[in-house]
Amino acid sequence: MEWLVAILDFIGQQILNVPAYLIGIITAIGLIALRRSAGQVIGGGLKAALGFLILGAGAGVVIASLDPLGELVLAVTGAQGVIPTNEVITAIAAEQYGAQGAYILTLGFIVMLILARFTPLHYIFLTGHHMVFMSIMLTVVLSVGLGESGQWAVVPLGAILVGVIMVVMPAFAQPWTRKITGDDTIAIGHFGTLGYIAAGASGQAVGRRSHSTEAINFPQGLRFLRDSMVATALSMVLIYWVFAIWGLIVLPLDEALGIFGSADVGAYIMAAFGSALQFGVGVAIILFGVRTVLGELVPAFQGIADKVVPGAKPALDIPIVFPYGPNAVLIGFIFSFIGGLVTLGIIAAWLNPVFGLALILPGMVPHFFTGGGAGVYGNATGGRVGAMVGGFVNGVLITILPALLLLVFGELGFENSTFGDADFGWFGALIGSSFLGGPVLGIVVSLLIAIILVVAASIFQRKVVDTGWTPGKRRDEYLAAQEAEAKADETASVGAAASEPAQTRAEAKAQAEGESKPDNT
Amino acid sequence: MKIITVCGMGIGTSVLLKMNAEKALRGLGVDADVEAADIGTARGAARTAEIVLTSADLADEIGDVPAKVIVINNFTNTEEITSKLTEALS
Numbered sequence: 001m002e003w004l005v006a007i008l009d010f011i012g013q014q015i016l017n018v019p020a021y022l023i024g025i026i027t028a029i030g031l032i033a034l035r036r037s038a039g040q041v042i043g044g045g046l047k048a049a050l051g052f053l054i055l056g057a058g059a060g061v062v063i064a065s066l067d068p069l070g071e072l073v074l075a076v077t078g079a080q081g082v083i084p085t086n087e088v089i090t091a092i093a094a095e096q097y098g099a100q101g102a103y104i105l106t107l108g109f110i111v112m113l114i115l116a117r118f119t120p121l122h123y124i125f126l127t128g129h130h131m132v133f134m135s136i137m138l139t140v141v142l143s144v145g146l147g148e149s150g151q152w153a154v155v156p157l158g159a160i161l162v163g164v165i166m167v168v169m170p171a172f173a174q175p176w177t178r179k180i181t182g183d184d185t186i187a188i189g190h191f192g193t194l195g196y197i198a199a200g201a202s203g204q205a206v207g208r209r210s211h212s213t214e215a216i217n218f219p220q221g222l223r224f225l226r227d228s229m230v231a232t233a234l235s236m237v238l239i240y241w242v243f244a245i246w247g248l249i250v251l252p253l254d255e256a257l258g259i260f261g262s263a264d265v266g267a268y269i270m271a272a273f274g275s276a277l278q279f280g281v282g283v284a285i286i287l288f289g290v291r292t293v294l295g296e297l298v299p300a301f302q303g304i305a306d307k308v309v310p311g312a313k314p315a316l317d318i319p320i321v322f323p324y325g326p327n328a329v330l331i332g333f334i335f336s337f338i339g340g341l342v343t344l345g346i347i348a349a350w351l352n353p354v355f356g357l358a359l360i361l362p363g364m365v366p367h368f369f370t371g372g373g374a375g376v377y378g379n380a381t382g383g384r385v386g387a388m389v390g391g392f393v394n395g396v397l398i399t400i401l402p403a404l405l406l407l408v409f410g411e412l413g414f415e416n417s418t419f420g421d422a423d424f425g426w427f428g429a430l431i432g433s434s435f436l437g438g439p440v441l442g443i444v445v446s447l448l449i450a451i452i453l454v455v456a457a458s459i460f461q462r463k464v465v466d467t468g469w470t471p472g473k474r475r476d477e478y479l480a481a482q483e484a485e486a487k488a489d490e491t492a493s494v495g496a497a498a499s500e501p502a503q504t505r506a507e508a509k510a511q512a513e514g515e516s517k518p519d520n521t
Numbered sequence: 522m523k524i525i526t527v528c529g530m531g532i533g534t535s536v537l538l539k540m541n542a543e544k545a546l547r548g549l550g551v552d553a554d555v556e557a558a559d560i561g562t563a564r565g566a567a568r569t570a571e572i573v574l575t576s577a578d579l580a581d582e583i584g585d586v587p588a589k590v591i592v593i594n595n596f597t598n599t600e601e602i603t604s605k606l607t608e609a610l611s
Binding site: 127291319365 | 536537560
């Protein structure tokens, strides 16, 4: 029997404990279940494993580029500076927590299928990278909370929590999502959802009479920021230079130059520039890895979901709503960024000295994607004002929540990156703090949280979503009435002779529309 | 034949579009290699591909490439993808 133990030990330790192989095997199983050809199964599995290894390579580059920045921020402000970037912290955490994370991902997917099948929450979460991020985030929080003796509970508890959050968040956002897309065929499956709901609700509160953002002729110049490589590199150059110059002013020259090991000021400034670009390089490598894994894993997952829960609503990544409000995306992004900067100021002036919260520096990518989404949600209920306020609220949330999340992250809390989007923050901090009273109480409390979420979301689905509640109905009625009034005025004042001006007006309007949406031409 | 699907980060909606394009291609009986790409590398990837699938706003940014750029309005609508691919392939 000894050889059997040796073989099982080998499989357990050398294969199933290595995240990359595990992901490859899971992908291959998924592809086998879909009856793909042997070539596709082997190729897909191998590609997923390689993609995961690429993550690790990118993490090394990013960490090397972040180290001097962390040192610099600490030297000039006395506080820890953190740039929330999901891909980066996932790649860093995967080395230690990757295997457990992969089990949580797979079992969590099964929990989601069960919930989607047997509760009113018929949503299939298909945003693969967010599934991966959420699984890794919970692995970290639970491993820290459960301690050495409770490690056995990390995977089952994590799987339940991931499965729950994947079906409840799309349900809570559905009234707003439906209002944006105009039909009920898709849902949003993205862990910035708290920000989107907050944007939809605050937009409704403030933008009672505001017109849609899409009527504005907006400069399209900021579009290039949608290119994540450009956005990341640019924002990192700015952040690096702000702190590098700050360092030159407040630190003794030798100490400042020593951080990059530079000979003179010129070399120091360019070393900061180079490190910032290296960060962009690292993120690009990690994204390539994520893309390689997900290109294989998500189709396998979706194929299985289609068979198990036919007719469920796919919950998709946030850019799916961007075409419904391209201007709102830009407004939301800008105001989210402003919200992030204001909140950073509050943390630096008050929350860091008093509570020791880390300085959350604005990451361009989370602000663009979640801020843009918040802009679209805010616009749907509150027009221009709604998009501005919604973006701002999102910016506040994605700055304060990551700071709270770091508190329950144990040793990883000292890295210079963390998870950026709102739901990682509130869910992680909530689950993490339920373990303050010890592992046993923590398990009970987090299971209770899971049950409450499912029950609350089911009630919300039945009473609010299924009954067809539309947020911001009053504003719609007001705008419709105003439009009708304007039309009535027009016909009254222009009278019989004025078919010509009315026509020019219509032409002008058509032209303006054409300009505001050049994509359609 | 190589087809690329493009979104901002190349990991979310482009993967969805890739899956639905693969579904459409299977329906058409066409053997093609579909890959997801982000907007930053799309121009490069488009040099070796025959067809690029993306949304209206990103199509502008991809600009002039040797590949045929097709705008898909609804990424989840396999019928739209099938009809546009059929048109492009004929």
